[in-house]
């Protein structure tokens with residue numbers, strides 16, 4: 450990025466709330482690099498808001514039929530009321546039919562449906578109103594129907610969306626507006642059309658900023674909730690949640706999934722000999738070294754104290770041994786006396802163990818870590834002692 454572009458980008462993002470760090474700022478633009486827990490929380494929030502929005506619309510849409518009844522002639526008010534009832538019914542179906550599942554495609558579908566209902570309503574009501582010559586109060590009320598696209602675009606502001614997602618959802622509405630202008634080209638009242646289009650673009654911009662700023666707060670909150678404050682690794686709770694998800698995904702596609710239980714050796718002596726703060730520094734250094742050597746998609750969880758669980762999706766035991774051997778080779782840092790920090794590591798792979806759930810996998814890895822300790826520490830154990838003996842025999 451050029452220097453100028455960098456300054457503009459930093460200034461702009463500096464205005465974003467939520468104290469995001471630099472790597473997180475790009476998450477505001479597009480969802481492709483969002484980590485899975487963020488994606489799940491966002492999907493849940495989007496579906497909840499879709500349902501709230503749909504509930505409000507299901508209740509409010511038919512109420513306006515009373516006004517229509519007093520200002521429009523029969524059968525116009527009747528047709529509009531039927532349209533309103535159908536829209537209300539469709540909104541009610543969205544409320545009942547969608548439950549937060551944590552899946553982003555589900556959330557997108559719910560949003561698309563939420564925005565499709567008023568769009569269809571807008572087009573159909575326009576067709577009905579266009580067939581009548583209205584004047585005075587009824588003409589004024591009929592103009593109100595033209596405000597629906599504005600409400601839709603403003604409604605986008607309540608969703609924690611990225612720049613790209615917001616644009617993708619807003620563009621059909623903007624496009625439809627432009628198309629309707631094009632179709633009435635010869636009779637178009639240009640100043641009012643251009644004014645309305647400009648207003649729609651402004652509202653899109655504002656709701657886009659509102660959506661991104663909600664997302665920024667969400668990223669900051671999710672990060673605080675899922676990270677261990679000392680080491681920056683995933684906290685145990687979020688690690689368990691992600692492992693549940695990874696395990697389900699791996700089982701569904703019969704993919705390998707390896708878990709490494711890593712326990713630093715003789716860590717108590719660091720605390721006892723050099724103080725708790727020195728212990729904290731050793732822990733942080735070890736976690737940073739491990740994390741810096743991982744692929745995207747791998748996850749380091751602080752399981753507790755000086756124990757870490759490393760989750761390696763799509764990795765069989767053989768490759769996991771290579772990864773761990775590389776980590777050991779690069780080292781886990783130094784103790785305050787200059788001696789290298791070592792770790793005892795237990796490995797377990799889903800298919801190899803025929804594990805039923807992630808808990809079982811962690812239990813096996815933990816047991817092997819214990820064997821690594823009793824076998825002399827500073828080593829990797831990837832099979833139970835009886836299995837190793839059987840293999841040797």
Ligand SMILES: Nc1nc2c(ncn2[C@@H]2O[C@H](COP(=O)(O)OP(=O)(O)OP(=O)(O)O)[C@@H](O)[C@H]2O)c(=O)[nH]1
Nearest residue numbers: 712713714715716717718720725726728729754755
């Ligand atoms: N500094 C620091 N120490 C911690 C933290 N959490 C746990 N500990 C300490 O980690 C030490 C763990 O000690 P032990 O379980 O006896 O294990 P060890 O000394 O590493 O020995 P082995 O695991 O048998 O090699 C204890 O002294 C805990 O107080 C932490 O957040 N910061």
